[in-house]
Amino acid sequence: MRRQGASTSIVAVIGLILALFGLAGCGASSSSSSRTSASTKPTPIQRATVSPDQRYARCRATDIAVSLTEPTSAMTGEHSRFFVLTNHSRETCVIDGFPTVELYHGSHRLPFIYHYGHGMYLGVHEPSRLRPTRVLLRPHATAEFLVAKFRCESRGGAEASELRFTLPEQSTPLQISLPAGGGGYGVSALDYCFNGRDWPPHLGNEIEVSAIFSPRS
DSSP states (O other): OHHHHHHHHHHHHHHHHHHHHHHHHHHHHHHHHHHHHHHTSOOOOOOOOOOGGGGSOBOOGGGEEEEEOSOOOOOTTEEEEEEEEEEOSSSOEEEOSOOEEEEEETTEEOOOEEEESOSTTHHHHOGGGGSOOOEEEOTTOEEEEEEEEEOOSSSOEEEOOEEEEEOTTOOSOEEEEOOGGGGGOGGGOOEEEOBTTBOOOOGGGEEEEOOOBOTTO
16 A cells, blocks of 8 residues: 555656646747747838929929019119029929029120129128028929129229029029110119229129029028
8 A cells, every 4th residue: 555655656757747738838838938029020111201393393494484673672872683493394393502602794705703692781681591402393483692792982894784693503694684774764874983094903893692592491
């Protein structure tokens, strides 16, 4: 009887040990399954943020028509003109930066000194026009730029009869005729100042050119 009781006790102990191993195995399997599930969770896709105006191409010379605004309300000694750029294409385009300008008297290029983005008059009209900003031009929308200089202190000289310019990052020139005598407004005439026997550069022969800006800015 003792031998049979001892044998029964051994069987019971073995059964308990096997049961404990079985529980441990289930726990490990559950933990492994949990880790596998966590590791296979899909990673969210990161999408690039695109500014609205980056979807559009730069304005080309063939997209743009140029015209003059009404004469400006000039500061003391100022002669200046605002030039209007109109998108006459069917597509929206982006324009920013400075136009590269040259003033002509007939076929003769006047040897002005050009200053882009700085001068005595640009900041007076609107300081933000000293720095380029991206302008979104929808069909028929407009942008502008300013050309300004100090008056000639002496009589005589050559009045600019034409403005030729290129848009930023473009090579095809645009041009517009300028009315004689500033179109009846002397402060709109852009004269190259003649002084004595030579054409020396001086304050009246320095041209200030603004960045292209939206008229709403």
